[in-house]
Amino acid sequence: MMTDPIADLFTRIRNGLMVRHPRVDVPGSKMKVRIVEILKEEGYIKNFRVYEDNLQGIIRVYLKYRDEQSVIRGIKRVSKPGRRNYVNRDGIPKVLNGLGLAILSTSSGVMTGDQCREKGIGGEVLGTVW
Numbered sequence: 552m553m554t555d556p557i558a559d560l561f562t563r564i565r566n567g568l569m570v571r572h573p574r575v576d577v578p579g580s581k582m583k584v585r586i587v588e589i590l591k592e593e594g595y596i597k598n599f600r601v602y603e604d605n606l607q608g609i610i611r612v613y614l615k616y617r618d619e620q621s622v623i624r625g626i627k628r629v630s631k632p633g634r635r636n637y638v639n640r641d642g643i644p645k646v647l648n649g650l651g652l653a654i655l656s657t658s659s660g661v662m663t664g665d666q667c668r669e670k671g672i673g674g675e676v677l678g679t680v681w
Contacts, residue, residue: 556580557677558628560587564596567614568621579608585661586654586677587612593652593663595623595680629653629676639673651681 553559560583567575577583579601587599587610597613615622629644630636638644643664644653653664657674667673 553578555628555632556583557586558631561626561628561678564612564614564623565626567612568623571616571619571621572614574611574613577610577612579610582656582661583610589652589654589661589663590680593680595652624681626678626680628678630678636676637674638676640667640671641673643667643673644676644679646679647681651679654678654680 556578560577563575563577584599584601587596590596590612591599595615597615599613600611602609602611638655643655645651645664646653654677655662655664655667655674656677657667657672659670659672661677662670
């Protein structure tokens with residue numbers, strides 16, 4: 552049994568980048584699909600595809616490299632099952648003074664820190680990417 556599936560997603564991406572794999576496979580869920588959509592929209596990964604099977608499905612994430620360096624320099628889980636990290640709209644973290652990306656889970660769904668600032672809502676900080 553896996554206690555933190557989002558940390559598993561981030562770890563698989565991080566490990567795939569360290570050994571220069573072109574893609575990684577992750578067990579699927581709606582929240583993980585939304586997180587990967589955000590990574591694609593922001594240009595941190597090439598693409599992704601969801602494969603259906605008789606269980607939970609598989610998300611195939613195609614990693615992105617530029618000049619043989621990974622586009623993702625770091626990916627970190629902030630809120631953990633043992634210690635949740637909630638912020639209001641004024642406490643949304645800026646990652647590397649705006650060069651990075653914060654991913655939040657809000658009452659309006661999973662979105663980036665910039666989108667949360669626009670809407671004026673806070674939520675649980677799932678992770679950061681830079």
